[in-house]
Amino acid sequence: VRVAGSNRDDTWVRIRTAGVDLLFRQGYEATNTRQLAEAAGLKPGSLYYYFKSKEEFLHRLLVDLLEEILADLDAALAEVRDDPAHRQLDAFVRTLVKWHVQRREETFIASIEIRSLSQDRHESYIALRDRFDSTLEDILDRGIAEGEFSLAWEGIARNAILTALTAISGWYDPRGPLGVEVIADEFVLLTRRMVGMTDEPRRGTEPRKV
Amino acid sequence: VRVAGSNRDDTWVRIRTAGVDLLFRQGYEATNTRQLAEAAGLKPGSLYYYFKSKEEFLHRLLVDLLEEILADLDAALAEVRDDPAHRQLDAFVRTLVKWHVQRREETFIASIEIRSLSQDRHESYIALRDRFDSTLEDILDRGIAEGEFSLAWEGIARNAILTALTAISGWYDPRGPLGVEVIADEFVLLTRRMVGMTDEPRRGTEPRKV
Secondary structure, three states: OOOOOOOOOHHHHHHHHHHHHHHHHHOOOOOOHHHHHHHOOOOHHHHOOOOOOHHHHHHHHHHHHHHHHHHHHHHHHHOOOOOOHHHHHHHHHHHHHHHHHHOHHHHHHHHHHHHHOOHHHHHHHHHHHHHHHHHHHHHHHHHHHOOOOOOOOHHHHHHHHHHHHHOHHHHOOOOOOOOHHHHHHHHHHHHHHHOOOOOOOOOOOOOOOO | OOOOOOOOOHHHHHHHHHHHHHHHHHOOOOOOHHHHHHHOOOOHHHHHHOOOOHHHHHHHHHHHHHHHHHHHHHHHHHOOOOOOHHHHHHHHHHHHHHHHHHOHHHHHHHHHHHHHOOHHHHHHHHHHHHHHHHHHHHHHHHHHHOOOOOOOOHHHHHHHHHHHHHOHHHHOOOOOOOOHHHHHHHHHHHHHHHOOOOOOOOOOOOOOOO
């Protein structure tokens, strides 16, 4: 069953793809719904069926993305639920690297354009996004409690880890030599070091989850 | 001597302060030069003496800031020119933490609004900004060559360090409990760990440079 506006609705997927391309290349302010309709091969009036304003489109795009990433993160963490905290940190890091590389245009838009949301939408978006922060906090808390991690100012380290991960979409170059696995491996190493572990993963011997 | 438009020109300082406040609170797109003149207590026509367009103002603001930070960084690094690479890394980190905390509004504007610059101005700005990257690269190269640092993918670590530092202006809360010294100390620790040093700075025993 194709629900209109669901991710199985071909027209919505086409609008979404065109929108991501426009917003990534020229930004939210410079984009209007007429351009969006044209890029998706639709009449301007057809968009009204999917959203009532440009801002509603942006909100939908960002919330859908966040929910996809959170669901993927929950699944990755479920697999290592009973493992030591550093394995959960690895899964957290690998999941965020993967999304910021493979969906770099959308994650980049999210990092730049959330200010364009109205106050209510901005607040509900931030509340949802804060789940990354609280999930990482739980992992760090556990690693510290169990003596695996050593951090004097957990909040600063948490911000440093999270911002370095989300910034990948800003510098990753799909035409460059680095693939997602190399970046994920290196970030696993860097974050293990940041939390004070000296027991580093041996390259190529660990199961890859990217 | 007060050169018009120099940092010793009171009127320019007033325009600049008002502009930083407006751009930080409401963003570049939502700000116009009429509001800027009003906030600075000037007639709209007076601004023309200082810049010909909103974009020229933004460019001036961002380039001035970058040049101030680069001059401060050069001075900080000159003091540790003959020290081991990790001392240069510390100086680099402390300088960037300081600017992103104490001038968080301007550094935040810089991180968000560079896309609003015209192509020529954008390119010259990026060329100047790349000096942070090449300076950090020199420090990492030296640390690796001298055996102090251990990094498999230097470019990934460099991006991670630089983006974590520049992201501070996005999360730092001037009403929060963390002062610039605590953040600088913790970032020195985190970056030393990231480059593979196990010889960590002992808190409170090192000369503070913030």
